[in-house]
Ligand SMILES: C[N+](C)(C)CCCC[C@H](N)C(=O)O
């Protein structure tokens with residue numbers, strides 16, 4: 125281990141020498157334009173070691189001479205910020221909410237289409253609110269698919285799935301799914317059966333004529349998962365570990381994927397993805413029968429928290445208002461309805477949502 129003193133933080137950092145050499149940012153090792161490394165790891169000698177080193181007088185840089193003759197220069201802040209322990213200190217902007225809490229923030233979640241279109245600051249505020257609360261609205265959007273698409277493309281690219289890029293649905297049985305009916309849909313996330321579930325979902329009610337019902341509701345899964353973790357840590361642990369198979373079957377499509385209800389980051393322990401769809405579960409064959417009792421107990425407890433009325437934000441979406449929500453965090457559903465109801469919407473890939481938030485300087 126190679127020890128350096130980080131003056132500013134008054135800390136000793138112990139660095140693996142291979143790691144240090146692998147982070148050389150000189151022009152020979154790293155392309156500053158494409159931000160890509162330029163060498164094959166095997167090109168570095170196996171016994172790479174620091175031969176000589178010193179800090180610059182201002183304490184900002186570390187200069188190293190290696191045993192193969194290569195010279196490197198490191199920004200000490202860069203080294204400090206690259207350490208695993210320091211990642212844990214990074215800011216998590218997400219604010220878990222119950223319905224009373226989100227209602228008091230409602231105005232911060234609403235953006236007018238004309239502002240979204242004309243102002244980069246408005247786009248930034250929208251994406252930030254989406255990162256914080258997992259749900260935002262765009263208002264004063266002409267109630268058609270084309271304008272919904274235009275509004276979303278102003279911010280994100282659209283994800284293509286077998287439902288289409290933009291999808292428009294009613295109770296016409298265009299796909300083999302309960303969404304294409306008038307039935308109640310309990311809290312769920314979409315695409316539990318995809319290897320990579322959509323990161324965001326967009327919905328816009330284009331019309332609801334001659335009928336009642338069809339309200340949408342949203343529940344902050346992050347808040348529900350924290351509640352489970354705080355009051356029933358053992359159940360939480362089980363739900364982060366047990367993989368639940370899901371599937372989607374219709375002519376020409378057979379999607380299948382298994383993953384836990386709660387996915388946590390292996391380094392920070394942060395909750396990074398929630399998946400839930402009680403309807404789209406496939407045969408549950410990923411757990412020995414002896415562990416089933418505990419699993420069902422945990423699952424039912426979590427569902428009780430999710431279905432607690434205090435956590436549910438219910439609303440009747442009106443033509444003209446688009447809702448965008450985090451499909452990795454916020455559970456959504458709808459009440460059954462009568463009459464003619466048409467919805468339009470789309471998905472956005474997680475990676476595109478995160479990239480946009482990074483470009484705007486909202487997340488690391
Ligand atoms: C949104 N759209 C109507 C296109 C599809 C709905 C799919 C719902 C499906 N059971 C799932 O959870 O993914």
Ligand SMILES: O=C(O)CCC(=O)C(=O)O
Pocket residue numbers: 303309314327340456457458467
């Ligand atoms: O019909 C709706 O409002 C929502 C449908 C839904 O939950 C879905 O498509 O995933």
